[in-house]
Amino acid sequence: MHSEIEGDRLVALRARAVEAFARVYGHGPSFLVAAPGRVNLIGEHTDYNDGFVLPAAIDRHVLVAVSPREDRRVRLYASDFDEIAAFDLDGIRLDDEHPWSNYERAVAWALQEAHHGLRGMDAVITGDVPIGSGLSSSAAVEVATARCFEATGGFLLDGVERALLCQKAENEFVGMRCGIMDQYVISLGRREHALLIDCRSLESRLVPIPPGLCLVVCDTSKRRGLVDSEYNTRREECETGARLLGVRALRDIGLKEFMLREAELGEVIRKRCRHVVSENRRVLDAVEAAQAGDLARFGSLMRASHLSLRDDYEVSCPELDAMVEAAWRQEGVVGARMTGAGFGGCTVNLVETDAVDEFLRRVPRAYEDATGLVPRIYVCAAEEGVRLID
Ligand code: GLA
Numbered sequence: 202m203h204s205e206i207e208g209d210r211l212v213a214l215r216a217r218a219v220e221a222f223a224r225v226y227g228h229g230p231s232f233l234v235a236a237p238g239r240v241n242l243i244g245e246h247t248d249y250n251d252g253f254v255l256p257a258a259i260d261r262h263v264l265v266a267v268s269p270r271e272d273r274r275v276r277l278y279a280s281d282f283d284e285i286a287a288f289d290l291d292g293i294r295l296d297d298e299h300p301w302s303n304y305e306r307a308v309a310w311a312l313q314e315a316h317h318g319l320r321g322m323d324a325v326i327t328g329d330v331p332i333g334s335g336l337s338s339s340a341a342v343e344v345a346t347a348r349c350f351e352a353t354g355g356f357l358l359d360g361v362e363r364a365l366l367c368q369k370a371e372n373e374f375v376g377m378r379c380g381i382m383d384q385y386v387i388s389l390g391r392r393e394h395a396l397l398i399d400c401r402s403l404e405s406r407l408v409p410i411p412p413g414l415c416l417v418v419c420d421t422s423k424r425r426g427l428v429d430s431e432y433n434t435r436r437e438e439c440e441t442g443a444r445l446l447g448v449r450a451l452r453d454i455g456l457k458e459f460m461l462r463e464a465e466l467g468e469v470i471r472k473r474c475r476h477v478v479s480e481n482r483r484v485l486d487a488v489e490a491a492q493a494g495d496l497a498r499f500g501s502l503m504r505a506s507h508l509s510l511r512d513d514y515e516v517s518c519p520e521l522d523a524m525v526e527a528a529w530r531q532e533g534v535v536g537a538r539m540t541g542a543g544f545g546g547c548t549v550n551l552v553e554t555d556a557v558d559e560f561l562r563r564v565p566r567a568y569e570d571a572t573g574l575v576p577r578i579y580v581c582a583a584e585e586g587v588r589l590i591d
Contacts, residue, residue: 208260210260210261210262210329211235211260211262211264211590214235214262214264214327214328214329215233215264215590217264217280217327218230218233218264218265218266218280218325218327219233219266221266221278221280221325221327222266222268222278222323222325225278225285225323225325226268226276226323226325228268229268230266230267230268230325231267231268231269232266232267232352232589233264233265233266233267233589233590233591234264234265234267234345234348234349234352234587234588234589234590235262235263235264235345235587235588235590236262236263236265236341236342236344236345236348236387236586236587237258237259237260237261237262237263237330237341237387237390237584237585237586237587238258238259238261238262238263238330238331238336238337238338238341238387239256239257239258239259239336239337239340239341239382239383239386239387239390240256240257240259240336240416240418240540240541240547240549240581241254241255241256241257241382241540241541241549242255242256242257242395242416242487242503242540242549242551243255243480243483243484243487243502243503243506243538244256244382244480244481244483244484244506245480245506245510245514245516245538245539245540245541245543246435246439246476246477246480246510246514246516246542247400247452247477247480247481247484248380248381248382248398248400249378249379249380249400249436249439250400250439250443250450250451250452250477250481251400251401251449251450251451251452251453252400252401252450252451252452252477252480252481252484253397253398253399253400253481253484253485254382254397254398254400254484255395255396255397255398255408255484255487255488256382256383256385256386256390256395256396256398257386257390257394257395257396257410257416257583257584258386258387258390258391258583258584258585258586259336259416259418259579259581259582259583259584260581260582260583260584261328261329261330261331261336261579261581262328262329262330262341262584263326263327263328263330263338263341263342263345264326264327264328264345264590265324265325265326265345265346265349266324266325266327267322267323267324267349267352267353268322268323269320269321269322269353270320270321270322270323271321272321273289273290273291273319273320273321274287274288274289274290274321275287275288275289275290275305275309275321275322275324276322276323276324277302277305277324277325277326278324278325278326279299279301279302279326279327280325280326280327281301281326281327281328281332282299282301284299284301286298286299286301286302288302288306288309290309290313290319290321293306293309293310293313294306295374301342303374303375304339304342304343304346304370304371304375305324305326305342305343305346306374307343307370307371307373307374307375308343308346308347308350308366308367308370309346309350310370310374311366311367311369311370311373311374312347312350312366314369315366317350317351317354317356317358318354318356319350319353319354320350320353320354321353322349322350322353324349326342326345328341331420331577331579333424333425334420334424334425334546334547334577335425335540335541335542335545335546335547336418336541336546336547337383337387337541339371340367340371340379340383340384340387341387343367343370343371343384344363344364344367344384344387344388344586344587345587347363347366347367347587348363348587348588348589351363352589360385360388360389360586361385361388361389361403363384363388363587364381364384364385364387364388364389365381365384365403367384367388368380368381368384371384377429377432378432378433378436379432380400381398381400381403382398382400385398385403385405386398386586387586387587388586388587389405389586390583390584390585390586391407391583391585391586392582392583392584392585393409393410393582393583394407394408394409394410394583395407395408395410395491395583396408397484397488400452401450401452406488408488408491408492409491410583411491411494411496413553413554413555414496414535414551414552414553414554415551415552415553415554415557415580415581415582416549416550416551416580416581416582416583417549417550417551417552417557417560417578417579417580417581418540418547418548418549418550418578418579418580418581419524419528419547419548419550419564419565419568419576419577419578419579420546420547420576420577420578420579421518421520421521421523421524421545421546421547421548421568421572421574421576422520422574422575422576422577423518423520423521423545423546423574424545425542425543425544425545425546431516431543431544432542435473435514435516438469438470438473439451439473439474439477441470442466442470442471442473442474442477443474445465445466445470446459446462446465446466446474451474451477451478451481452481454474454478455478455482456478456479456482459474459475459478463475472512472513472514472515473513473514475509475513476509476510476513476514477514479505479509479513480506480509483502483505483506483509486498486502487499487502487503490502496535496536496551497535499535499536499551500534500535500536500551501536502536503535503536503537503538503549503551504525504529504536504537504538506538507525507537507538507539510538510539510543511539514543516539516542516543516544517539517543518543518544518545519572520545520572520574521539521543521545521546521548523568523571523572524537524548524564524568524576525537525538525539525548526571527563527564527567527568527571528548528550528560528564530567531556531559531560531563531564532556532559533552533553533555533556533557533559533560534550534551534552534553534556534560535551535552535553536550536551537549537550537551550564557580561578561580564576564578565578
């Protein structure tokens with residue numbers, strides 16, 4: 202177990218987890234695992250097209266306190282719900298009564314499918330990743346759970362392998378066809394960096410967040426109702442587009458070639474493909490801009506990404522649009538766009554540190570005036586991926 206200086210928020214979460222553990226199980230935990238939420242800077246709906254993404258792990262965490270058991274029973278106490286769920290490692294099934302526990306069940310199932318030997322455990326789960334707002338609290342639970350089973354089972358997964366098993370857990374056990382981005386960056390993110398992930402080769406490159414900038418996440422408070430069904434529809438439309446264009450995945454067609462051939466596609470499929478193909482280009486251009494210190498270019502690529510998600514991919518909503526429009530008008534905002542699957546949830550804003558106070562004064566009010574909804578704003582830093590903490 203390595204020690205490190207952790208932020209105040211994590212120190213407070215740790216105290217909460219240890220206190221709950223003692224209350225529920227009557228003794229202290231053996232170890233704690235922290236898994237961050239994530240925000241995506243650019244590269245939306247590209248991961249399941251074998252494309253490129255640029256997410257960062259953020260300093261909001263799911264924290265799990267654990268002690269191993271001698272038998273094959275897993276007991277989980279979720280402090281957010283004040284509920285206990287329990288299951289045996291043999292014959293794992295979905296639990297309709299405690300749906301929150303299905304992520305842990307799914308990960309145990311996927312690890313055993315991959316022939317990892319698991320031990321039972323008692324655990325407390327707490328955290329400050331907002332639930333249901335598109336910051337991947339469920340992927341954080343999955344990756345944290347995998348790391349807990351690794352520690353109790355005496356094995357250590359490679360970060361990419363862990364991400365793949367957690368994605369399999371979500372795809373095949375929970376039944377959500379997500380891509381690899383969330384589990385990957387939660388497993389392998391680095392403090393002060395975003396990660397350029399090639400979702401085909403599964404290689405990644407660290408991209409420093411330019412100094413003097415904050416990641417400001419704005420939650421629209423609009424819950425993401427349509428997301429599951431629309432997400433799957435978009436995936437199918439992309440698969441149809443790739444088939445009609447004769448490529449393995451949309452990753453395999455460049456923007457110039459696409460523009461020559463887009464007339465071959467009907468309107469809807471053409472728009473979906475145009476988003477994915479142009480978004481892949483924007484991710485690579487954004488990385489180049491970040492490395493050249495060209496923040497104006499980075500910001501205009503974020504804006505173009507939002508417009509493409511709004512007009513071509515059609516996964517934005519009036520609330521997300523109102524939030525980015527308020528941010529675009531604000532001094533010191535390098536770039537702003539919706540982040541995650543869409544249909545509500547959050548926007549990501551790259552804001553000059555000196556301009557954050559003014560942002561906090563103006564953007565929420567402008568948003569509230571436009572929509573009547575009270576937003577929640579999180580000023581974040583790019584954080585390490587999953588880790589054991591003292
Ligand atoms: C969700 C999925 C990711 C990704 C994004 C959209 O967060 O879990 O895999 O597809 O939507 O970019």
